[in-house]
Amino acid sequence: MNGMHDLGGKQGFGPVRHSADAAVFHASWEVRANALYSLAVKHGIFNMDEYRYAIERMEPRHYLQASYYERSLTSLATLCVEKGLISKDELERRTQGTFPLAQQACAGRSNRADRQTYLPGDLVRVRDDHVSGHVRMPGYIRGKRGVVVGVSPAYPFPDAHAHGVAAQAEPSYDVRFDATELWPDTADAAKIHVGVFESYLEQAR
Amino acid sequence: MSDSRELSTAAPIEQRLAAIESVLDEQHLHPQEFVTTFNELAYHEWVPENGARVVVKAWTDPAFRDRLLTNGKHAVEELGLSMPPHHRHLVVLENTPHIHNVICCTLCSCTAFSIIGLPPDWYKDLEYRARVVRESRTVLREMGLDLPADTEIRVWDTTTDTRYMVLPERPADTDGWSETQLLGLVSKDALIGVARAG
Numbered sequence: 193m194n195g196m197h198d199l200g201g202k203q204g205f206g207p208v209r210h211s212a213d214a215a216v217f218h219a220s221w222e223v224r225a226n227a228l229y230s231l232a233v234k235h236g237i238f239n240m241d242e243y244r245y246a247i248e249r250m251e252p253r254h255y256l257q258a259s260y261y262e263r264s265l266t267s268l269a270t271l272c273v274e275k276g277l278i279s280k281d282e283l284e285r286r287t288q289g290t291f292p293l294a295q296q297a298c299a300g301r302s303n304r305a306d307r308q309t310y311l312p313g314d315l316v317r318v319r320d321d322h323v324s325g326h327v328r329m330p331g332y333i334r335g336k337r338g339v340v341v342g343v344s345p346a347y348p349f350p351d352a353h354a355h356g357v358a359a360q361a362e363p364s365y366d367v368r369f370d371a372t373e374l375w376p377d378t379a380d381a382a383k384i385h386v387g388v389f390e391s392y393l394e395q396a397r
Numbered sequence: 398m399s400d401s402r403e404l405s406t407a408a409p410i411e412q413r414l415a416a417i418e419s420v421l422d423e424q425h426l427h428p429q430e431f432v433t434t435f436n437e438l439a440y441h442e443w444v445p446e447n448g449a450r451v452v453v454k455a456w457t458d459p460a461f462r463d464r465l466l467t468n469g470k471h472a473v474e475e476l477g478l479s480m481p482p483h484h485r486h487l488v489v490l491e492n493t494p495h496i497h498n499v500i501c502c503t504l505c506s507c508t509a510f511s512i513i514g515l516p517p518d519w520y521k522d523l524e525y526r527a528r529v530v531r532e533s534r535t536v537l538r539e540m541g542l543d544l545p546a547d548t549e550i551r552v553w554d555t556t557t558d559t560r561y562m563v564l565p566e567r568p569a570d571t572d573g574w575s576e577t578q579l580l581g582l583v584s585k586d587a588l589i590g591v592a593r594a595g
Contacts, residue, residue, distance in 0.1 A: 199527040200503030200554065208525045210540045212586065214517035216439065221414050227435035228417060231426055240483065244505055254404055260506065260521045262410060269417050278420045286416040289408025328556045330503050332530065344559040345485040364557040366488065371531065371552075380534040382550040387557035 193298070193324055194331045195248045196255040201332040201375060222261040229268040238271045241354035245326035246270045249294040270294040298324035300355025303362055304391040310365055314340045315396035318367075318388060326354035329392045332374055333367075337396050341385065342366030349389060362390045445514040447478050448562055449583035452594070453576055455489075456567045465489050469562070473512060480511050486559040487512070490551065490590070497548050498563045499537065499590030501529045502555040509560035513588040520589065530554060540591050563587065565594035 217223050233240060246267035250258070258266065270293040273280050283291050301323065310316060320335045321327070328350045344364045352359030364387045371379040407413070421428040451473055455462040465472040469487030470480055480487060487509055490498035502508065506521040519525055529536045533550045537543075544550065553561045565587045571579065586592035 197504055199523055201531040202527040203531075205524045205527045207539050208519050208528070208536060209522060210519045210525075210591070212592075213584070214519055216515040216517060218518070221411055223436055223439060224414055224418070224432050226439070227432045228414070228421060228428055230435060231421060231428060231431045235424075235426055237424075247505065251404075256523070257404065260518075265410070265414055265417065269413065272417060272420050277424060283416055283420075284408075286419060287408035287412045289412065290403045290406045291413055291416070292403050292407050328504065330554065330556060332503075342488060342559075344557060347483075347485065347558050350557075364559060366553075366559070371533070375531055379531045380550070382533040382552055384530050385551060385553045387555065387559050389557065 193248060193327065194322075196250075196252040197248045198331045200330045201379075203378075217261075222259075225261040225265045225268070229264050232268060232271070237275060237277070239348075239353060241326060241348065241350045242271060243267050244350075245297065245354040246274075246294045248326065249297060251292070251295055254292055266292065266294060297355065300325040300357040301351050302357050302359040303349050303352070307362065307390045307393070308395070309363070309390065310340045310343070310393065310395075312340050312342065316340055316365070316367060316388075316393045317396040319392055319394055321392065323351060325351060327351050327392075328387075328389060330386065333369060333386050333388070336369055336374055338367040338369040338373075338386075340365045341368045344387065347389075349391065351389075351391070364389045365393065367393075439515055443510050443515055445583070445585035445588055446580070447473075447476075447511070448509075448513040448585070448588040449580045450476055451478070451489075451512065451562070452564055452583045452588070453579045455564055456579065457576070462491075462564075465564070466491060478512060480509065480560065483558050484509065484511075484560045488553075488559060488561050489564050490553060490561055491564040492566045492590075494566070495548055496551060497537075497544055497590065498551045498553060498561075499529065499533065500553045500555060500561045500563060501526060503527070503530055504554075504556060507555035507558075507560070508589075509562050512560075513562050514585050517585065537591060542592055563590040565590075568593070568595040 346361035349359040469489040
């Protein structure tokens with residue numbers, strides 16, 4: 193899904209609020225939120241793709257307004273409800289207030305049957321796919337051409353893994369794009385590299 | 398489903414967290430003990446000093462540098478460092494006088510956290526994620542790194558479980574420096590690529 197989380201290249205944002213030796217956490221509850229979702233993943237209550245997808249399907253206003261760790265907590269709570277560990281009513285009885293959760297999941301998808309392997313140097317094009325469920329293809333590379341510069345080991349296919357859909361693990365490729373190909377006339381010159389799953393790619397013609 | 402009315406009546410974050418902690422406690426996952434364990438990992442194990450050791454070793458041992466650039470995950474294990482099982486690949490990006498690498502995660506906050514430390518706040522913020530891929534030179538300049546016009550910028554967006562770290566250039570005039578002195582030159586920002594070593 194091309195939700196609010198798909199931020200790469202979106203215009204209108206101001207300066208990065210950078211400081212040297214910046215903090216990772218700003219309050220003890222943030223450490224706890226990070227620990228608790230890690231604990232749930234460690235025990236197999238959900239996997240990292242399910243976790244990421246539950247953040248992505250937060251209502252857009254909530255996503256933008258929430259801090260990073262509130263998004264973590266929202267995903268964790270959403271998945272605890274969806275996995276049947278607790279009902280939303282019981283959760284809200286315990287919090288004595290509303291507990292905004294993510295919106296409903298859409299259907300996932302498995303790997304492409306016609307996917308092919310690539311080698312460094314191969315010219316590729318990112319498929320013009322528009323996916324409702326979880327996907328790890330940032331919108332800014334959709335339909336764009338690049339060149340393969342690296343190959344990863346096989347990973348679980350996120351579009352399936354976030355949805356409990358059966359799929360084979362597949363490699364991803366570090367694909368190099370020209371920033372001027374991605375955003376003609378409105379980008380700083382640079383080579384942009386994105387890890388792209390095999391099923392998202394086709395040979396460039 | 399959440400609408401803006403539901404957001405405005407949301408319980409305080411600490412109460413929401415406590416409710417979820419009680420759920421995990423009922424599942425016998427011992428959340429409070431794990432928070433203590435996680436604190437130790439976050440503040441004492443997953444630290445940029447790990448990445449600094451990797452960099453200094455690469456600066457001082459050309460054979461290690463070659464192995465690091467060939468297979469980062471195997472090479473860091475030589476130094477007693479490890480990565481979580483789902484991080485199956487570590488790509489080390491070497492800066493040169495004409496190439497500058499910088500990493501990001503536009504979709505969320507992925508990093509090689511066991512090597513370079515957990516990502517700093519600004520790395521996870523909307524601004525960095527939105528802008529660094531499209532306005533790399535501008536963003537780096539705003540962050541205090543003004544690169545020469547003939548330096549090629551290479552941005553790496555962490556969209557799969559492959560992880561990246563930058564191998565910064567060794568500063569000039571550091572010949573004969575001790576390992577301890579060299580380690581002090583390598584910050585988390587340098588491992589991300591928004592600063593030079595030094």
